[in-house]
Amino acid sequence: MNWREHITVDPHVCHGKACVRGTRVLVSVVLDNLAAGLSAEEVTQSYPSVSAEAVRAALAYAADLAGERVVAVPA
Template sequence: MSLLKRITTDPEVCHGAACIAGTRIPVSVILDNLAAGSSREEILKNYPSLSPADIDATLAYAALLAKEEHLAL
C-alpha cells in the first residue's frame, strides 16, 4: 500500500513512535484529533506540514493495526 510509505518509525525521532515521514508529527496525534471530532480541514490548518494524503495514510495505518490485535473493551 503506497500510502503507508508516508509513515515512518525511527528510534531517534519521537522515541520511535510512528510519524508522518519528514515530520515529527506522530500518527497518534492525528488519530487523537480525529477521535476528538476535529475535521480534516482543522487538522491541516493546525499542522500545515501535513497533506490530505498524510491523514489518509494515518487511517490506513490505524486500520492495519486494528486488524492485527483484538482488544477486550
C-alpha cells in the first residue's frame, strides 16, 4: 500500500497536519476512531468522504511513522 496516494500534508490545510487527500479529515481522527474500537466500515460511515482504502492508508502511514523513531516508554 502506497499511503502517499491517499494522505497529504499541506501547510494551508488543517495547519499542516496529515489529512486524507481531498478532505479535511485528519489522519489522527481516523486512527483515534480505530483505536477506540470502531471498524473501518464504521469510520467510513461516519466520514463518507473517507474510503476504506484511505483508512488502510492511514494505518500504513502510522506504521511508517512508528518505524521512524523510538518513543521511550516508562518501565
